[in-house]
Amino acid sequence: MGNKLRNFLVTFVAAFGLVVLMFSFNTDNVKAADYDSSDMVTSGAINNQDKDYSYSSDVGLTYTYDSSHLSPNKLQSGDTLTINLPDELVFKQNGTFDITNNDGVVIGTAVESPDKELKITFNDAVNDLDHVSGTINLDSNVRVDKNTSVGSHEVDFPTVNGNQTSTLNVRPSSSSDITKKGVLGTDANGNAIVTWTILVNRNELNLNTLTVNDIMSDPNLDVDWDSLVVREATWKNKDTGVYSKGSVVNNYTTSQNSDGSFSLNFDSPVGAQMYAISFESKLKDQSQASDGTVFKNKASMNATFTGNGGSGGELNGSASANVSGNSNSGNGSGNLLGSVILTKKDANNETTLLPGAKYSLYKKDSGSDTLVVSDLTTDANGQISYDKLSAGDYYFVETTPPDGYQSNTNQVPFTITGQTTEAVDVTAMDEPVESKEGSILLEKVDSATGWRLPGAVFTVKNTDTNEIHTVTTDQLGFGYLYNLPYGNYELVETKAPDGYIANNHKVTFTIGDGDTTPAIISISNEKIDGNDGGEEDDDDTFNAFMIKYDADEKEKIGVPGAEYTLYTEDGKPLSVYTTNEYGVIQADNLKPGTYYFLETKAPEGYELNPDKLYFTITDKDVSFHEEDDLVTSDPKKTTGGGSGGGTEEPGSEKPDPEEPNTEEPGTDVDGNEDNGGGIIVDPENPGSNNNSSDGGIITNPINPGNSNNGLSTGNKNSSTLPQTGEKSGIIASLLGLIVLFGTLYFKRRNA
Missing domain, CATH: 2.60.40.10 (Immunoglobulins)
Structure with missing residues (x-):
């Protein structure tokens, strides 16, 4: 081989080795590190350990954290901290909130998942900090796991210094012989109704006679006595208050009374059977479904039983229940724009109106509140008027008081229901400076x-x-x-x-x-x-939710007007549904099993989707999304169409009285849908718990917008602890070094 060719090859190989070596040491591609409680959590505890908690009670928790325990390594953007709740506790639903350190700096986002996991993803702010520390308060989204037994438990919280222990006292559900609950919903025609359920003979006593009276004295409701259904009920877990509804029964007679009440008399002897009695009442004023109106109802029972030695006894009991429209929960459900009028007064003399007070107006949102407008000033009549407000919770905050008055920094809250354009009136008062x-x-x-x-x-x-x-x-x-x-x-x-x-x-x-x-x-x-209805109800049925998106839209936009038929796995049609204005379908009262949706009519401007959308219900509600392609090439297809599936309108038929266990929506022990996995948190009352991933998890289908994005889906890998791991370049580095030094050796030998 010629010297020139040899020198060229040596130079080429050496350069190749240098290039490989250079790229192997590129540290720009960094993998985020995943930490757990034993790496960063310094303390964890139940706030009130003297309290007796029911299965639907909030259990307040406090955690503290400090990243200096990772020394000499520091946190980087994208690193995560996963805190798992103790076995005895569980998150009620998905939740998202900001994490701030002790200096008040937002350093990350926390996601609460129904699988008991709190996952914190740190943001860019940690890159400039040597270490971070702070406190995490969980006040309203943690409850006792319904699998936890009644009694006192020692609950473990893993920390950097080992487990810390708190006491959790769990009390059983009510031992009353009769309980009652109400659930606000809609009928097949979309009318707002309250469904009442009375549970009688809860202690399963051996009764001779049993009479149940329901006193419907609420003037806001019209009772539909034709909707009355009585079923056998059986405890699944009496300690947690969870029961199942069984077969429909007719071993009773009813009579209506002049005062609007009704009596239900069971045939004698009754025996030890527990019964669930359900009926519907329609709201006379439909707007009250969202304006905070409280609907009330009361029931009573009278029973006789035979005691030891043939002696008899009598049993009496009563229960009241109430349910309110959802606006007082902070969630409007309509789309009408509303307005507000604030009137400013002297706290010592309410006839004195105060001009010149400046306010900022905020809307409550998940995570942080949004400034709507600032520098609103009360006029000569002491008033501020503002309109075009969408449904939701708002509040005013005074930024400048009127001359001669103290500043009042209290919020002035109000709610826009979305159901009316009538202005909401609120009042604010200031104290004189000298008062x-x-x-x-x-x-x-x-x-x-x-x-x-x-x-x-x-x-x-x-x-x-x-x-x-x-x-x-x-x-x-x-x-x-x-x-x-x-x-x-x-x-x-x-x-x-x-x-x-x-x-x-x-x-x-x-x-x-x-x-x-x-x-x-x-x-x-x-x-x-x-x-509360939650601790006393679980009829082993669940709900399925689907949202239909436009596949071509960058933002997830729900598509209304799509018709779907729901089938059992073997092809039996159950009901027909149409996506609402937000693209949402909700199928209720589904027993565990496999089902599928089939689109039977596409929305205008979209192609019909011929695919069967299968899903399986096990022990929780399910949700998923389906995307349609907008038709652009064939305008003849814009009307959709299609055939197959059932043709009956959803909910148009009364339930078959011989078909057991299909009437009432399934709930968990706190009265909420049993959310888990890709779950819709509250499709009818979108609240502060809106968080989702792009993987089909829909936490707020009523408002499926950007606020629903942000659920971290990173995987935990404790094997990389405690160092922020880099993608391995060791093999490439060794290869580059071998080539480089081999080339130099070869060149020196042949010099």
């Missing part, structure tokens, strides 16, 4: 759902002067108290909202020069067992 007085704002909420509750009464005692004040929460669950002289105060609930257990926890606060308007005071209540 030496302040004010407070209370919020009363359901501990399980977060819905705000009217009718709670509080006493406020000035511990310095013993002066007593009272305040009652309004229809939206808020209560204001003005003209509080400077001093130290103690607040306690003296009357709970109807159907709720009083919260006797005392709250202390101070009014003074440094703080004339303390932050909003939020107090939660648990429902009385037997009134």
